[in-house]
Amino acid sequence: MMRVRADFSSQRRKTTSDSALHDLHELVLRLQSYGSDIAVIEKTGEQKIFHTAEKLSCDVEALATQLHSRGLCNCNIALLGENSYRWIVCFLAIACGVGTAVLLDKELTDAELDAQLLKSDSAALFCTSTFYETAVRNKKENPHLQDVFLIDDKDCEFPDFSQLLTSGKKLLSKGDRSFAQLQCLSQTPAALIFTSGTTGPNKGVLLTQKNLVSNINTIAQNVSAKESTISVLPMNHIYELNCNILPMLYMQTVICINDRMRNLMHNLRFFQPQMAVVVPLFLESFYNNIWQKLRKDGLDVRFERSIALSNSLLEKGIDIRRTLFRRVHEYFGNELSLLICGGAPVDAKYVKGLTELGFDIFVGYGLTEASPIAALNKETRTHPDSVGKPFPNVSLHIHAPDPDGEGEVWLRGDNITPGYYNDITATNESFEDGWFKTGDYGKMLSDGYLQLTGRKKDLIILNNGKNVHPEELESVIRAQLPYVLEVVVMETEKMIFGVCQKIIAAVLYVDTDLFDGMTAEQIRQKAKCDMQNVNAKLPGYKTVSHVLIAEESFEKTSTNKIVRRKVKERYCDCSQGDQSPQEGRA
Amino acid sequence: MIERLIAVVGEYVSVDRKDITEETSLRQELGLNSLDLVNLAVSVEHEFGVEISDRKLTMIKTVGDMIRHIENAE
Structure with a gap:
């Protein structure tokens, strides 16, 4: 293992007296001016791969030029893959004035990825080869999707990152000035990020150039620059992108990329980041x-x-x-x-x-x-x-x-x-x-x-930062379990092998007529079994851990909305013990 | 196979092995979070000499899912 710590103390650091950033195109130009300072370090085996700020800027310029030449201007372009230097290049190449980067979560199921690609009207998709099948399926079935590009290099029908970069550099050498002429208006959308929707499909949050740089400038003004940081959270998470990656590039803090979660502790010792x-x-x-x-x-x-x-x-x-x-x-x-x-x-x-x-x-x-x-x-x-x-x-x-x-x-x-x-x-x-x-x-x-x-909202926020809207899960349960008349999904706590854990529970009010002579216990067993099938189609963090059967219809407001608080008060305690007669573990 | 896997899982989460079956869900019943699952995957890889990709891991929900993945990979 390489134990020698690289010394970045001589690199210039952003100071609060420096002028504020106006847009992401300007960030790319500033990276050019940072020259041979290290911007990103990756790891391959036990070797470090250093990417200078100047190289990052040049790669972004070449890729943006290539996207421009392919007519992908003012389009939504999706980005899906593991954290890497190339992910950063792709994001900046899209968001520096070419179009809007649609940031997809790699933990989503295939069905959810397809839905978000469709809903975002993405004209192109950048993905790593892990998602090759997702790309093939969407290229065939999604009418908006014109182009697919691979972030890593793989011999297949889609152009890969290296090919795009080579073509972009050729265009630049022939005098293509489209990158320099890109305009970033403050109100131009730069990123589109899906968050859990209260009803049906998820909502896409639009973030403009002004939105993103406002946060970057604020971080730069309020957090003292460190020599190096490690990128652990997924880059599609706004928290990682706009509290770590983009502000740290701006502040000239070296970004070390944790290649896999399982290597985190090893990589902390390998890279020796400060934050x-x-x-x-x-x-x-x-x-x-x-x-x-x-x-x-x-x-x-x-x-x-x-x-x-x-x-x-x-x-x-x-x-x-x-x-x-x-x-x-x-x-x-x-x-x-x-x-x-x-x-x-x-x-x-x-x-x-x-x-x-x-x-x-x-x-x-x-x-x-x-x-x-x-x-x-x-x-x-x-x-x-x-x-x-x-x-x-x-x-x-x-x-x-x-x-x-x-x-x-x-x-x-x-x-x-x-x-x-x-x-x-x-x-x-x-x-x-x-x-x-x-x-x-x-x-x-x-x-x-x-x-x-x-x-105020009934949002369930898990300790890994993932948000779960109960209404979304309720809609899935109602659609898949036809005997469910009413359902309330809520967060509760349960002792699991002596440890108190936050879990997601569903209380079902079912149409007993459809169970034709089955006992309450048999109905409960059936619902518990069916919930396993519902869970199988959900991302792991959204799975329903407990199923409870309500004996009567839920209390409603005058506008016929279920009073969730009352349901929680009545059934929350039931989920605490394994002996509840109404409980079934999903 | 299942006994070996249950031994790995049981040791990792410190629960009685008889409480773990093919249907046991890793998150809900064993209370594993996303970081725990990553560590469990590493233990399983060492025991069985198979690779579990991060993408595959997001789809493994029960002990039975894990067994099927190992069988397919071997």
Whole structure:
């Protein structure tokens, strides 16, 4: 294993005095000016592959020129694949003024990928060979899809990345100036990202040039530049793209690409990055792994004493955490000092635990529609239960606060989406008087920090940052189980082998006439079995873990809407124990 | 095959082996999250000498799915 750490300390870093970025085309031009500074490092075997900023810029220019020459201007172009240098080149080549990059989630099922490709009107698809069959199927059946390009090189009927780049470079050498002439208007859509829809298919969030660069500039102004970062989350996730990849390219922080999730700990030691952008699941995993290892080595008691000592010294302004807990930091490559966490609510226990061991944890609050960050808590040690102060360029308003100051969080600013793709109804429902209604409840504390208190919408947010709309699953269940008259999907907790876990449960009110003489137990068994088939067609994170059968129709409002809260109150406890007569495990 | 796989799974999630069957779902019943699944896949690869791609892993939901994948890969 290559242990020698590359030294990037001599590379220039973005400073707050530098002028703000205006669009992604300008970012590509700035990369050109960063010259031989390293922008991205990949790994092949145990070797590092270095990509300079200048090379990245030139590759983007060649690919954008090639796309332009193929007539793919002002089109939606989908991007699907694993994290890589080439993924970044493809994204920038599309979003630097050529068209709109449709960012597809590689964890989706084939049916969902097909639906999003169709719904986004994508004229072209860039994908890795992992998704070759998806590409072939869509090229044949999707009437909008004109071109398919492979991000990695594979000998097949579709042009690959290297061929496109070679052709683009030839055009440039012949004097093609189309890249230089590309115009990025601030309101031009740059990215289209699907988020869970409240009804039927998912909603496509449009993010303009202005939206994306607003967040990039804010990150650059509020986070001190580090020498290197590691890209762990999928790049199609707005949190990874616009809190890590794009701002770090701009800030001249070297991006190290984690090739596979299973190699993460190895790669932290291999690349020795100084920061990472993560979701709460990682903080939990890091924390649990550290203590598991310490217990195994018989060091847990000693570390607990050291933490008490370190905490008392910290109160006096003496910080010896990284020296005291050197053994822990060696496990993470010795350089990792900053973890920016967002995408889902984070348990303060893990933030506190890792902070005590010497990691700086910033907790962000945001959503795809806010490109994504609206507030960032950089003081998690003193404000563990807050999501921080709103960013200066984001207006935040607590709508209709109750006597405790708690109300719905509304946002306005350059980072806020203009709306959903081809969905005027959803757009109108989400905005009021120019404010975006987040659906989150919160209140402003006296020191200007925002505290979140709950959600207005019934969105289920998992600790890996994935969002699940109950209505979406309810619609799938109703469509596939014809005997279901009413269904409510909700988040609940269950003890699984002694550990309390968040799970997704479905409460079904069924038409017993269709079961012709079957006992309640037999009906339950049938529903449980059928739910396995429903789950088989869903992405893993959306699967329904528990099925409960309601004895009577659900309580409704005057407008005939199910009162979800009442269903949860009545059935939530039932899912706690394995002995409930109404329960069936899916 | 199934006994070997159950041994790997049972050791990994520290549960009684008799509680694990082909129908046992990895996420819902064993409570594995996406990072746990990645680690379990590595253990299975070592035990059986087969490759489980990240894409394939997103489609493996039960112990039975895992068995079928190993059988097809061998």
